Amino acid sequence: xxxxDSERIAAMLQxxxxxxxxxxxxxxxxxxxxxxxxxxxxDRVYAQVHRYYKTKKIILAGCFLAEDKKKLSAKAxxxxxxxxxxxxxxxxxxxNIAYVPIMxxxxxxxxxxxxxxxxxxxxxxxxxxLEKEIRDLVKKGHKEIMLLGQNVNSYKSEARNPKSETxxxxxxxxLKTTIFPQLLKLIIQVPGDFKIRFMTSHPKDxxxxxxxIIAKSPKISKDIHLPLQAGDTAIxxxxxxxxxxxxxxSLIKKIRRKIPNVxxxxxxxxxxxxxxxxxxxxxxxxxxxxKFSKAYVSQYSPRPGTTAAKxxxxxxxxxxxxxxxILDELINKK
Numbered sequence: 141x142x143x144x145d146s147e148r149i150a151a152m153l154q155x156x157x158x159x160x161x162x163x164x165x166x167x168x169x170x171x172x173x174x175x176x177x178x179x180x181x182x183d184r185v186y187a188q189v190h191r192y193y194k195t196k197k198i199i200l201a202g203c204f205l206a207e208d209k210k211k212l213s214a215k216a217x218x219x220x221x222x223x224x225x226x227x228x229x230x231x232x233x234x235x236n237i238a239y240v241p242i243m244x245x246x247x248x249x250x251x252x253x254x255x256x257x258x259x260x261x262x263x264x265x266x267x268x269x270l271e272k273e274i275r276d277l278v279k280k281g282h283k284e285i286m287l288l289g290q291n292v293n294s295y296k297s298e299a300r301n302p303k304s305e306t307x308x309x310x311x312x313x314x315l316k317t318t319i320f321p322q323l324l325k326l327i328i329q330v331p332g333d334f335k336i337r338f339m340t341s342h343p344k345d346x347x348x349x350x351x352x353i354i355a356k357s358p359k360i361s362k363d364i365h366l367p368l369q370a371g372d373t374a375i376x377x378x379x380x381x382x383x384x385x386x387x388x389x390s391l392i393k394k395i396r397r398k399i400p401n402v403x404x405x406x407x408x409x410x411x412x413x414x415x416x417x418x419x420x421x422x423x424x425x426x427x428x429x430x431k432f433s434k435a436y437v438s439q440y441s442p443r444p445g446t447t448a449a450k451x452x453x454x455x456x457x458x459x460x461x462x463x464x465x466i467l468d469e470l471i472n473k474k
Contacts, residue, residue, distance in 0.1 A: 141288050142202060144239035146173050147230035149201055149220065154231055169197045176203040176254045179441040189215050203258035207444055226265060238282040242270055242323065243289040248342065250369075251380045251447040252409060252440065255290055262290075264297045267318040271326050278332035285327070287338035293345030295320040321349040328359045339365040340407075343391055344382045355399045362399055363433075366391075367407035371426030372419035375412055380447065385426055392430045405434040408467055411460030412440045413451035420463050427470060435471040437464050 149171055150160070161167035170192055174185045185200070185208075192198055193215035200212060201220040209219055223244065232238060243264040246255045274285055289295060298315040318326070327336060336359055343366055354360050370376050373384040395402055408423065427435070439460040442449040 141239075141241065141244075141290070142173055142175050143233075144230065144241050144288055145202060145225050146171075147232055147239065148225040148228045149173060150231040151228045152225075155228075164192075167196060169199065171199045171201055174200065174202040174204055176205055176208070176258045176443065178438060179443065182208055186212070203255065205254055205258060205444055223260065223263065236282060237284045237286060238274075238277045239286050239288055240270065240273060240277070241265070241288040242292060243295050246290040247294070248291065248382070249380060249447070251378060251451075252412065252443065254443040254446055257445050259290065262294060262296075264295050266297050266299055267323050267326055268299065270323065271330065274327055275330050278330055278334050282334065284335050284337060287336065289338075289340070291340065291342045291345065292338045293320050293341045293347075293350065295323055297323075320345075321347065321353050324350075324353050324357070324360065328353075328357045335359060335361050337361045337363065341366050343367070343388050346391055346395075348394075351395055351398050354402075362401050363403040363405070364395065365405045365407075366395075368423075368426070368430070369407060369409050370412060370415070370419075371408075371423030372415070375415055375419050375423075378414060378448075378451075379409075379412060385422065389426055389429060403433045404430070405436070406430070406432050407436045407438070409438055409440050410463035410467065411455035413448060413453055413455070415455055424466065424470065427467060432471050435467060437467045437471075439464050 153169075153171070158169065164170060170188075172185050172188055175181045182204075189198060189200070189212055198216045199218050199220060200209075200216045204212075204219065213219075226241070226244075230239075243262060245259045245262045246253070247262045249256050277285060295318075297318050299318070300315065324336065336357075341364060346366065354362065354364070368388060369379055369381055371385050371388075373386070376383065376385060392404065395404065408427075410420065410423075439457070440448075440453070440455070442451075442453050
Protein backbone atom coordinates (compact mmCIF):
# COMPACT_ATOMS: atom_id res chain seq x y z
CA UNK A 141 0.00 0.00 0.00
CA UNK A 142 2.80 2.43 0.85
CA UNK A 143 4.53 1.68 -2.46
CA UNK A 144 1.26 2.31 -4.28
CA ASP A 145 0.71 5.57 -2.39
CA SER A 146 4.27 6.63 -3.24
CA GLU A 147 3.54 6.19 -6.96
CA ARG A 148 0.64 8.61 -6.58
CA ILE A 149 2.72 11.06 -4.55
CA ALA A 150 5.32 11.00 -7.34
CA ALA A 151 2.57 11.83 -9.85
CA MET A 152 1.42 14.76 -7.70
CA LEU A 153 4.95 16.16 -7.63
CA GLN A 154 5.55 15.63 -11.34
CA UNK A 155 2.36 17.55 -12.08
CA UNK A 156 3.81 20.45 -10.08
CA UNK A 157 7.02 20.41 -12.14
CA UNK A 158 9.30 18.34 -9.93
CA UNK A 159 11.47 15.58 -11.34
CA UNK A 160 13.07 12.68 -9.50
CA UNK A 161 16.61 13.33 -8.25
CA UNK A 162 19.35 10.75 -8.80
CA UNK A 163 20.12 10.62 -5.08
CA UNK A 164 19.00 12.02 -1.74
CA UNK A 165 22.10 14.22 -1.70
CA UNK A 166 21.05 15.97 -4.93
CA UNK A 167 17.41 16.38 -3.92
CA UNK A 168 15.86 19.75 -3.02
CA UNK A 169 12.74 18.07 -1.68
CA UNK A 170 12.46 14.82 0.25
CA UNK A 171 9.13 13.06 0.81
CA UNK A 172 8.95 10.50 3.61
CA UNK A 173 5.95 8.19 3.25
CA UNK A 174 5.35 6.64 6.64
CA UNK A 175 3.64 3.57 8.05
CA UNK A 176 2.46 3.71 11.66
CA UNK A 177 1.82 0.00 12.13
CA UNK A 178 5.09 -0.42 14.03
CA UNK A 179 6.95 2.04 16.23
CA UNK A 180 10.26 1.03 14.61
CA UNK A 181 9.08 2.43 11.26
CA UNK A 182 8.16 5.79 12.80
CA ASP A 183 11.50 5.84 14.63
CA ARG A 184 13.23 5.62 11.24
CA VAL A 185 11.15 8.56 10.00
CA TYR A 186 12.25 10.62 13.01
CA ALA A 187 15.88 9.78 12.21
CA GLN A 188 15.51 10.80 8.56
CA VAL A 189 13.76 14.06 9.42
CA HIS A 190 16.49 14.95 11.91
CA ARG A 191 19.09 14.15 9.26
CA TYR A 192 17.68 16.41 6.55
CA TYR A 193 15.47 19.14 8.02
CA LYS A 194 18.23 21.79 8.14
CA THR A 195 19.26 21.38 4.50
CA LYS A 196 16.22 20.04 2.65
CA LYS A 197 12.55 20.80 2.23
CA ILE A 198 10.68 17.86 3.79
CA ILE A 199 7.14 16.63 3.18
CA LEU A 200 5.70 13.91 5.40
CA ALA A 201 3.07 11.64 3.89
CA GLY A 202 1.24 8.47 4.81
CA CYS A 203 0.15 7.28 8.22
CA PHE A 204 0.95 9.45 11.24
CA LEU A 205 -0.58 9.54 14.68
CA ALA A 206 -1.52 12.97 16.03
CA GLU A 207 1.30 13.11 18.55
CA ASP A 208 3.88 12.23 15.89
CA LYS A 209 2.54 15.02 13.69
CA LYS A 210 2.81 17.44 16.60
CA LYS A 211 6.42 16.49 17.34
CA LEU A 212 7.50 16.63 13.68
CA SER A 213 5.57 19.69 12.50
CA ALA A 214 8.39 22.08 13.40
CA LYS A 215 10.82 20.23 11.10
CA ALA A 216 8.55 19.32 8.17
CA UNK A 217 6.85 21.64 5.70
CA UNK A 218 3.54 19.87 5.26
CA UNK A 219 1.66 16.64 5.93
CA UNK A 220 -0.24 14.87 3.15
CA UNK A 221 -3.29 12.84 4.05
CA UNK A 222 -3.47 9.39 2.36
CA UNK A 223 -7.10 10.01 1.37
CA UNK A 224 -5.93 12.65 -1.11
CA UNK A 225 -4.02 10.17 -3.25
CA UNK A 226 -6.89 8.44 -5.08
CA UNK A 227 -7.57 11.52 -7.22
CA UNK A 228 -4.14 11.18 -8.87
CA UNK A 229 -3.10 8.61 -11.45
CA UNK A 230 0.10 6.95 -10.24
CA UNK A 231 3.52 7.33 -11.83
CA UNK A 232 3.90 3.57 -12.12
CA UNK A 233 7.37 2.19 -11.45
CA UNK A 234 6.89 -1.41 -12.58
CA UNK A 235 5.91 -2.26 -16.19
CA ASN A 236 4.67 -5.73 -15.19
CA ILE A 237 3.04 -5.37 -11.76
CA ALA A 238 0.36 -2.73 -11.19
CA TYR A 239 -0.65 -1.86 -7.63
CA VAL A 240 -4.33 -0.91 -7.49
CA PRO A 241 -5.80 0.24 -4.15
CA ILE A 242 -9.49 -0.67 -4.06
CA MET A 243 -10.19 0.73 -0.60
CA UNK A 244 -8.46 2.44 2.29
CA UNK A 245 -8.99 2.76 6.02
CA UNK A 246 -10.32 0.22 8.49
CA UNK A 247 -13.35 -0.25 10.73
CA UNK A 248 -12.04 -3.21 12.75
CA UNK A 249 -10.16 -1.40 15.55
CA UNK A 250 -7.84 -4.27 16.46
CA UNK A 251 -6.45 -3.44 19.89
CA UNK A 252 -2.83 -3.11 18.75
CA UNK A 253 -3.41 -1.25 15.46
CA UNK A 254 -3.15 2.47 14.69
CA UNK A 255 -4.58 2.29 11.14
CA UNK A 256 -8.15 3.46 11.98
CA UNK A 257 -6.60 6.51 13.66
CA UNK A 258 -4.19 7.32 10.81
CA UNK A 259 -6.14 6.30 7.68
CA UNK A 260 -9.63 6.70 9.06
CA UNK A 261 -12.72 4.61 8.43
CA UNK A 262 -13.14 2.36 5.40
CA UNK A 263 -13.63 4.00 2.03
CA UNK A 264 -14.06 1.94 -1.16
CA UNK A 265 -13.53 3.11 -4.72
CA UNK A 266 -16.34 2.48 -7.19
CA UNK A 267 -16.41 -0.84 -9.02
CA UNK A 268 -16.86 0.89 -12.40
CA UNK A 269 -13.80 3.08 -11.80
CA LEU A 270 -11.70 0.06 -10.81
CA GLU A 271 -12.87 -2.02 -13.76
CA LYS A 272 -11.89 0.78 -16.17
CA GLU A 273 -8.48 1.28 -14.52
CA ILE A 274 -7.67 -2.44 -14.70
CA ARG A 275 -8.87 -2.67 -18.30
CA ASP A 276 -6.47 0.16 -19.20
CA LEU A 277 -3.60 -1.45 -17.28
CA VAL A 278 -4.04 -4.78 -19.08
CA LYS A 279 -4.10 -3.00 -22.44
CA LYS A 280 -0.78 -1.35 -21.51
CA GLY A 281 0.78 -4.76 -20.90
CA HIS A 282 0.67 -5.19 -17.13
CA LYS A 283 0.69 -8.92 -16.39
CA GLU A 284 -0.08 -8.79 -12.67
CA ILE A 285 -2.72 -6.68 -10.93
CA MET A 286 -2.27 -6.41 -7.16
CA LEU A 287 -5.47 -5.26 -5.44
CA LEU A 288 -4.73 -3.45 -2.19
CA GLY A 289 -6.54 -2.43 0.96
CA GLN A 290 -6.18 -2.59 4.71
CA ASN A 291 -8.94 -5.20 4.52
CA VAL A 292 -9.87 -6.00 0.92
CA ASN A 293 -12.51 -8.51 2.05
CA SER A 294 -14.64 -5.69 3.44
CA TYR A 295 -14.67 -3.82 0.11
CA LYS A 296 -18.14 -2.41 -0.50
CA SER A 297 -19.19 0.20 -3.03
CA GLU A 298 -22.59 1.53 -3.92
CA ALA A 299 -23.71 3.01 -7.21
CA ARG A 300 -26.91 3.92 -8.99
CA ASN A 301 -28.30 0.81 -10.61
CA PRO A 302 -29.04 1.58 -14.29
CA LYS A 303 -31.32 -1.48 -14.43
CA SER A 304 -33.48 -0.17 -11.62
CA GLU A 305 -37.06 0.45 -12.68
CA THR A 306 -37.23 3.40 -10.29
CA UNK A 307 -37.20 6.81 -11.92
CA UNK A 308 -33.59 8.07 -12.09
CA UNK A 309 -34.62 11.40 -10.62
CA UNK A 310 -36.19 9.83 -7.57
CA UNK A 311 -34.41 10.18 -4.25
CA UNK A 312 -35.55 6.67 -3.42
CA UNK A 313 -33.70 5.07 -6.32
CA UNK A 314 -32.16 1.77 -5.26
CA LEU A 315 -28.38 1.58 -5.00
CA LYS A 316 -26.46 -1.36 -6.46
CA THR A 317 -24.01 -2.70 -3.88
CA THR A 318 -20.79 -4.43 -4.98
CA ILE A 319 -18.82 -6.49 -2.46
CA PHE A 320 -15.37 -8.00 -2.91
CA PRO A 321 -16.28 -11.36 -4.53
CA GLN A 322 -18.49 -9.51 -7.01
CA LEU A 323 -15.67 -7.09 -7.78
CA LEU A 324 -13.39 -10.04 -8.54
CA LYS A 325 -16.05 -11.51 -10.86
CA LEU A 326 -16.17 -8.18 -12.69
CA ILE A 327 -12.39 -7.96 -13.03
CA ILE A 328 -11.83 -11.51 -14.30
CA GLN A 329 -14.14 -10.69 -17.22
CA VAL A 330 -11.61 -8.12 -18.46
CA PRO A 331 -10.05 -9.60 -21.60
CA GLY A 332 -6.32 -10.28 -21.63
CA ASP A 333 -3.55 -12.42 -20.20
CA PHE A 334 -3.04 -11.29 -16.60
CA LYS A 335 -3.09 -12.50 -13.00
CA ILE A 336 -4.92 -10.99 -10.03
CA ARG A 337 -3.48 -10.95 -6.53
CA PHE A 338 -4.81 -9.17 -3.46
CA MET A 339 -3.97 -8.32 0.11
CA THR A 340 -4.77 -8.06 2.94
CA SER A 341 -7.66 -10.35 3.95
CA HIS A 342 -9.31 -10.53 7.36
CA PRO A 343 -10.29 -14.05 8.54
CA LYS A 344 -13.68 -12.87 9.79
CA ASP A 345 -14.59 -11.71 6.27
CA UNK A 346 -13.22 -14.68 4.29
CA UNK A 347 -16.48 -15.98 2.87
CA UNK A 348 -17.27 -19.24 1.07
CA UNK A 349 -18.18 -17.17 -2.00
CA UNK A 350 -14.72 -15.60 -2.03
CA UNK A 351 -12.95 -18.94 -1.57
CA UNK A 352 -14.99 -20.46 -4.40
CA ILE A 353 -14.17 -17.73 -6.89
CA ILE A 354 -10.44 -17.97 -6.08
CA ALA A 355 -10.64 -21.73 -6.60
CA LYS A 356 -12.50 -21.54 -9.93
CA SER A 357 -10.85 -18.61 -11.72
CA PRO A 358 -7.53 -19.23 -13.52
CA LYS A 359 -6.90 -15.48 -13.49
CA ILE A 360 -6.79 -15.27 -9.69
CA SER A 361 -3.48 -16.29 -8.12
CA LYS A 362 -3.71 -19.17 -5.68
CA ASP A 363 -1.82 -17.45 -2.90
CA ILE A 364 -3.66 -15.95 0.06
CA HIS A 365 -2.32 -13.69 2.78
CA LEU A 366 -4.47 -14.33 5.85
CA PRO A 367 -3.21 -12.69 9.07
CA LEU A 368 -3.48 -14.92 12.14
CA GLN A 369 -1.86 -12.56 14.70
CA ALA A 370 -2.21 -15.14 17.50
CA GLY A 371 -3.16 -18.80 17.81
CA ASP A 372 -4.74 -18.50 21.23
CA THR A 373 -8.42 -17.54 21.50
CA ALA A 374 -8.01 -15.55 24.72
CA ILE A 375 -5.27 -13.42 23.14
CA UNK A 376 -7.31 -13.01 19.95
CA UNK A 377 -10.18 -11.73 22.12
CA UNK A 378 -7.86 -9.20 23.79
CA UNK A 379 -6.68 -8.17 20.33
CA UNK A 380 -10.33 -7.64 19.24
CA UNK A 381 -9.83 -9.87 16.21
CA UNK A 382 -13.43 -11.19 16.20
CA UNK A 383 -12.61 -14.85 15.50
CA UNK A 384 -11.33 -17.81 17.51
CA UNK A 385 -8.26 -19.97 16.96
CA UNK A 386 -10.61 -22.83 16.08
CA UNK A 387 -12.45 -20.77 13.46
CA UNK A 388 -9.16 -19.74 11.87
CA UNK A 389 -7.88 -23.32 11.66
CA SER A 390 -11.21 -24.51 10.21
CA LEU A 391 -10.97 -21.73 7.63
CA ILE A 392 -7.46 -22.85 6.63
CA LYS A 393 -8.68 -26.45 6.24
CA LYS A 394 -11.61 -25.30 4.08
CA ILE A 395 -9.33 -23.19 1.86
CA ARG A 396 -6.89 -26.10 1.38
CA ARG A 397 -9.74 -28.48 0.59
CA LYS A 398 -11.22 -26.20 -2.08
CA ILE A 399 -7.87 -24.90 -3.42
CA PRO A 400 -5.42 -27.83 -3.16
CA ASN A 401 -2.45 -25.92 -4.63
CA VAL A 402 -2.95 -22.81 -2.47
CA UNK A 403 -0.04 -20.97 -0.86
CA UNK A 404 -0.95 -19.32 2.45
CA UNK A 405 1.10 -16.64 4.21
CA UNK A 406 0.27 -14.87 7.46
CA UNK A 407 1.09 -12.17 10.03
CA UNK A 408 1.79 -13.00 13.68
CA UNK A 409 2.45 -10.77 16.69
CA UNK A 410 4.44 -12.22 19.58
CA UNK A 411 4.57 -10.76 23.08
CA UNK A 412 1.15 -9.11 23.09
CA UNK A 413 0.29 -7.83 26.60
CA UNK A 414 -0.52 -10.74 28.91
CA UNK A 415 0.60 -13.47 26.50
CA UNK A 416 1.98 -16.29 28.65
CA UNK A 417 4.07 -19.28 27.60
CA UNK A 418 1.09 -21.62 27.22
CA UNK A 419 -0.72 -19.11 25.00
CA UNK A 420 2.37 -18.71 22.85
CA UNK A 421 2.64 -22.50 22.57
CA UNK A 422 -0.96 -22.52 21.29
CA UNK A 423 0.20 -20.22 18.49
CA UNK A 424 3.11 -22.56 17.71
CA UNK A 425 0.76 -25.57 17.57
CA UNK A 426 -1.68 -23.80 15.27
CA UNK A 427 1.16 -22.79 12.95
CA UNK A 428 2.33 -26.40 12.81
CA UNK A 429 -1.16 -27.48 11.76
CA UNK A 430 -1.73 -24.60 9.32
CA LYS A 431 1.56 -25.22 7.44
CA PHE A 432 2.08 -21.61 6.37
CA SER A 433 4.43 -20.96 3.46
CA LYS A 434 5.61 -17.68 4.98
CA ALA A 435 4.96 -15.60 8.08
CA TYR A 436 5.66 -11.95 8.84
CA VAL A 437 6.37 -12.24 12.56
CA SER A 438 6.61 -9.04 14.59
CA GLN A 439 7.42 -8.32 18.21
CA TYR A 440 4.63 -6.33 19.84
CA SER A 441 5.26 -2.63 20.42
CA PRO A 442 2.57 -0.31 21.83
CA ARG A 443 1.13 2.37 19.55
CA PRO A 444 -0.22 5.49 21.30
CA GLY A 445 -3.99 5.88 21.21
CA THR A 446 -4.74 2.20 20.69
CA THR A 447 -6.57 0.04 23.22
CA ALA A 448 -3.51 -2.15 23.76
CA ALA A 449 -1.40 0.89 24.67
CA LYS A 450 -3.44 1.10 27.89
CA UNK A 451 -2.44 -2.47 28.78
CA UNK A 452 0.78 -3.29 30.59
CA UNK A 453 3.50 -4.22 28.10
CA UNK A 454 4.56 -7.05 30.40
CA UNK A 455 6.41 -9.45 28.09
CA UNK A 456 10.17 -8.70 28.28
CA UNK A 457 12.00 -7.80 25.06
CA UNK A 458 14.26 -10.83 25.41
CA UNK A 459 11.20 -13.10 25.59
CA UNK A 460 9.60 -11.41 22.57
CA UNK A 461 12.80 -12.00 20.63
CA UNK A 462 12.91 -15.66 21.71
CA UNK A 463 9.31 -16.24 20.60
CA UNK A 464 9.96 -14.42 17.34
CA UNK A 465 12.92 -16.68 16.62
CA ILE A 466 10.93 -19.85 17.33
CA LEU A 467 8.20 -18.94 14.82
CA ASP A 468 10.65 -17.58 12.25
CA GLU A 469 12.59 -20.82 12.28
CA LEU A 470 9.42 -22.95 12.29
CA ILE A 471 7.86 -21.24 9.27
CA ASN A 472 10.37 -19.17 7.33
CA LYS A 473 13.57 -21.20 7.66
CA LYS A 474 12.13 -24.38 6.14
